[in-house]
Amino acid sequence: MAHATQSPDAYDALLDHYETITGLGGAAGILSWDQEVMMPEGGTPARSTQKSAVSTVRHDLLTDQQVADWLDDLADADLTDEQAAVVREIRREHERAARVPSDLIADLSEKTSEAHPKWKQAREEDDFSIFAPVLEDLIDLKREYANHIDPDADAYEVLFADYEPYLDLDTAERVLERLRDELVPLIADIRDSDVTLADPFAGSQFDVDTQEDLARDVLDTLGYDWEHGRIDTAPHPFSSGTPFDARVTTRFDPEKPVDALLSTIHEFGHARYTLGLPRAEYGTPLGESRDLTVHESQSRLWENHIGRSPAFWEAFLPEMKTQFPQVEDATPQAAFEAANEIFEDNLIRVEADELTYHMHIVVRFEIERELIEGDLDVADVPEAWNDKYEEYLGVRPETDAEGCLQDIHWSQGSIGYFPTYSLGSVLAAQIFAALEADIGPVDERVREGDFDVVGDWLESNVHQHGARYTTPDLVREATGEAFTADYFLDHVHEKYGELYDL
Amino acid sequence: MAHATQSPDAYDALLDHYETITGLGGAAGILSWDQEVMMPEGGTPARSTQKSAVSTVRHDLLTDQQVADWLDDLADADLTDEQAAVVREIRREHERAARVPSDLIADLSEKTSEAHPKWKQAREEDDFSIFAPVLEDLIDLKREYANHIDPDADAYEVLFADYEPYLDLDTAERVLERLRDELVPLIADIRDSDVTLADPFAGSQFDVDTQEDLARDVLDTLGYDWEHGRIDTAPHPFSSGTPFDARVTTRFDPEKPVDALLSTIHEFGHARYTLGLPRAEYGTPLGESRDLTVHESQSRLWENHIGRSPAFWEAFLPEMKTQFPQVEDATPQAAFEAANEIFEDNLIRVEADELTYHMHIVVRFEIERELIEGDLDVADVPEAWNDKYEEYLGVRPETDAEGCLQDIHWSQGSIGYFPTYSLGSVLAAQIFAALEADIGPVDERVREGDFDVVGDWLESNVHQHGARYTTPDLVREATGEAFTADYFLDHVHEKYGELYDL
Structure with missing residues (x-):
């Protein structure tokens, strides 16, 4: 068990940065809660812009090169068990996010926006074939997504790990x-x-x-x-x-x-x-x-x-x-x-x-x-x-x-x-x-x-x-x-x- | 009246960037609405973190060097009246934000956090002297803030223009x-x-x-x-x-x-x-x-x-x-x-x-x-x-x-x-x-x-x-x-x- 008496500078900087990431995640949570519980129906277009803005900047902060540098600095640092747990969790989240190209994130986001009304229509008309093409595309994209995160692993296993x-x-x-x-x-x-x-x-x-x-x-x-x-x-x-x-x-x-x-x-x-x-x-x-x-x-x-x-x-x-x-x-x-x-x-x-x-x-x-x-x-x-x-x-x-x-x-x-x-x-x-x-x-x-x-x-x-x-x-x-x-x-x-x- | 048939690339990039800024502003609005109307009282510490995260990243996007570069590119561009109005507004917001050092923003934010409970206490105890010292500090900081935005102008005029x-x-x-x-x-x-x-x-x-x-x-x-x-x-x-x-x-x-x-x-x-x-x-x-x-x-x-x-x-x-x-x-x-x-x-x-x-x-x-x-x-x-x-x-x-x-x-x-x-x-x-x-x-x-x-x-x-x-x-x-x-x-x-x- 390691017993560091003082936290390394990179650790403090990383925590500081992560607090902003947490704050943005919490903001996204309130935007979703409000949308489900309070928002008038017509509010959707602006809410989409707001949610997308928050998730984009959160993703940018998470995949920032600075984060990679701090994590590198901390790779062999003398950390307490708790500090090591913090670094393990942030490293995992950072690495998964950083491995997926922004274009693919954007494609996935676009495809799910397209999929939702198709699924709704298919269910209303009781006709799976309406939903099938977009589901096929989504599965291809999810497979590609998993492949970026870990090309050697079983794709479903990678998705499950999300x-x-x-x-x-x-x-x-x-x-x-x-x-x-x-x-x-x-x-x-x-x-x-x-x-x-x-x-x-x-x-x-x-x-x-x-x-x-x-x-x-x-x-x-x-x-x-x-x-x-x-x-x-x-x-x-x-x-x-x-x-x-x-x-x-x-x-x-x-x-x-x-x-x-x-x-x-x-x-x-x-x-x-x-x-x-x-x-x-x-x-x-x-x-x-x-x-x-x-x-x-x-x-x-x-x-x-x-x-x-x-x-x-x-x-x-x-x-x-x-x-x-x-x-x-x-x-x-x-x-x-x-x-x-x-x-x-x-x-x-x-x-x-x-x-x-x-x-x-x-x-x-x-x-x-x-x-x-x-x-x-x-x-x-x-x-x-x-x-x-x-x-x-x-x-x-x-x-x-x-x-x-x-x-x-x-x-x-x-x-x-x-x-x-x-x-x-x-x-x-x-x-x-x-x-x-x-x-x-x-x-x-x-x-x-x-x-x-x-x-x-x-x-x-x-x-x-x-x-x-x-x-x-x-x-x-x-x-x-x-x-x-x-x-x-x-x-x-x-x-x-x-x-x-x- | 200018009549550009196509918008310059810098204009499109600026608009794209500004949409995220708008989304973050809207998210901040929902966080505040929720806090006033829905939030249970004990939620304040997390809400402060969330609001501060959103406003920090919004400020960073607004003062980004990219924004300055796009605005430079657009200084002599052939713009429609509407495009010119867009650029005028974003330029104004960018310049005011960029002129104020982050340290001063942080000092102001800290001082207002300190001022609120002092004001409340002063009002409850009906004693202005409880509020006076922090108000004095705030006035100094606001004067300094105005001076950064426009050292040649009347400070109150600069504040009014906010x-x-x-x-x-x-x-x-x-x-x-x-x-x-x-x-x-x-x-x-x-x-x-x-x-x-x-x-x-x-x-x-x-x-x-x-x-x-x-x-x-x-x-x-x-x-x-x-x-x-x-x-x-x-x-x-x-x-x-x-x-x-x-x-x-x-x-x-x-x-x-x-x-x-x-x-x-x-x-x-x-x-x-x-x-x-x-x-x-x-x-x-x-x-x-x-x-x-x-x-x-x-x-x-x-x-x-x-x-x-x-x-x-x-x-x-x-x-x-x-x-x-x-x-x-x-x-x-x-x-x-x-x-x-x-x-x-x-x-x-x-x-x-x-x-x-x-x-x-x-x-x-x-x-x-x-x-x-x-x-x-x-x-x-x-x-x-x-x-x-x-x-x-x-x-x-x-x-x-x-x-x-x-x-x-x-x-x-x-x-x-x-x-x-x-x-x-x-x-x-x-x-x-x-x-x-x-x-x-x-x-x-x-x-x-x-x-x-x-x-x-x-x-x-x-x-x-x-x-x-x-x-x-x-x-x-x-x-x-x-x-x-x-x-x-x-x-x-x-x-x-x-x-x-x-």
Whole structure:
């Protein structure tokens, strides 16, 4: 372990420069939040100019020759562990950005601008062929992009590393295969089961304004820090911000109050992570979250291991009844069952449950990987997609709109992103097990309304590390073990085995 | 008139570069709007980093050596009038920014950060001496700043040009002296008058949520384009944005529904100007508003010449009565009188009326000018301030808090800003007279609920020109005359002479 007593000049200069980069990233975050939540529809042209200006200058600062020079100076410098982590993160970001020619960045940006309306039109007209040509171009460009970053590596692996830099693709693949192999039969068993779960929320209407009050109540209950956050509605819920200001969004359906609650709890998990990052390190990688896998582990932990637990419904249902008298006869067990129903015939990822969700991910992972590797033609995507749904979920989409056109990600050039959704869920179970091993059963605390114990443990064991450790090291630091799907699979086998009498 | 058929390469490169500068300016605007309207309180540290990052990179782009080179290339180029206007505006902005050393910018920024809490504390404790030392430093720095921009010019004139670059300070001074000389006796006459204006709103409470509905109604009535705007509440109402997204804010007092309406109408005037700028020119100076004088002329025209007119109250009072039955017996004449009461004993600028307002401006103008010129010591500001209030308004502040500490501007380093408030009101009257000379009496249209005729005329004759013309040329283009206070003085003598039986 190195113990530098003073930081080298190049280190200070680099940190100073990186603080501006962080500030620009945060500015871009506010521009996007505002666009989704507040901006009047006609504001798009100016907003595009603003976002493009901020991202261009951020890219220029990141790839600046000065950064390369400082990093060179620091290559053999005597650095503390923390300083070395800072340099590792900035070096990685700098090198990836610097290897991609500006022209290609511009081409990609132009192509995604073109792709979005094509995807929208294709989905509206339920005709994949409208989207196919631009998707083909995008895949070529993404392949080229990956090739610039690392000509010797598997292109999909390079793309995946944009979202999850430190868990290698083999690990991801092994986990996804295991999920497929174990969940496909579990889902089939559930389909064959005679059990029907209770749903005390079915058949009633739930006023949307009251649902919004309830969303605030649940955030209060979980310990959301309103001094550093807010909640709003957005068509596609998300969370974004900084350790000083981490906001959540949610959405409401008058027939599905449980969905809105679980979505709010999910976004709370993201925001709680951001708020738990060390504020004093804001502006450096030590104050930044680890990547998408770890972020998703935090949202899924709160959603699945708290929000979908029997204890949560014991604690929170009484509050819900004061707002919605139409469920005053519901028992906590019935509410718990409603929050855990497996939707056997669902085709849509964002409406999926804790189990079938992963099959949506596996399908897209397998398909996008074959596309990048050139083993699948874009024209053949719909059939491949539908075949896989039939095989893994026992249900075949009848249209492209409810099939391969359902998600926006490809039109945005996001390829390699999806696996992190499943990896995050898997990691959530592992971290939750470590938490319980440390502090005892969480159910008892939750029944008493003590949620802080969970947030505080996560803050100490995950959040406070920022991006100091790589993902595998962070997993080991927080759980004492290497990344594994064991806990997740145990969790779902036990829970759904019991619920569906398997 | 030059007629270039093709734009020089340097021109295209400059425009491209300037579009990024515009985008960054817009991003800074959203960061500020969000901070005033949406941001949770704890977000300040990250927001400061974000704003400082955006303004630093914007300043770097503006002062870039490339910009100087392109401007050199274009010095003798064959340009169209519009191109020449673009180059004139960018050159002016570049030269002023480039002349000020970065160290001084940093010193000013640091000193204003220090000044704000000192000013706040001084106001809270009603003790000017807490603020005095930092104000003294700020004045020294602003003098130094002016000296870098133009060592041969009067320092106050240089500072004034930050806010109003094209109306020279002599003009401003002449106008302010004339306002003082004519309004002081007019206000004295009103004080001596036996007339008491009606106030049908006094003594009732007006629900704040209903006031917000009414603010939306008045914006609908005036023709606000919701596709490109929104309204929110903010402690200090303002308007900001782009031609694609120009937002207004307002505030509500349960006892003062007319104040909230007039404030909303005022901010509508600013937003209407921004929305009337040519969208196709966004990203160039041709798509930008002329400076603070012209901006304020637009807000004051709507506030004073529409919102404070008898016809407006004939048109809008019925709507107000449906929302507030407590004023169902009010006549339009009574409401009009309430909107035009002169507050003889008011000491606070932001609560002032159409006449006494300008005395607040004159006092601060005279004092800040003497401060910059070294003719007044900071320590003597409170006494000088109170003496002037007594002389011009017949009322003496008893505390510094309600005297020279009332406004935030000095603590932000804004010196030379205030005169534009009065110049804008004066110009509003001149433009309104030109409008009526062109399309006939506006009262008749307003009574019929036709406000678009006003917005459309302003758009064609003022807004559409962006920053193509300098302020004096724009005034001449829109009104056929040089800038003059005649119309304003005629307007107030006539209106208040009639209201107060003078």
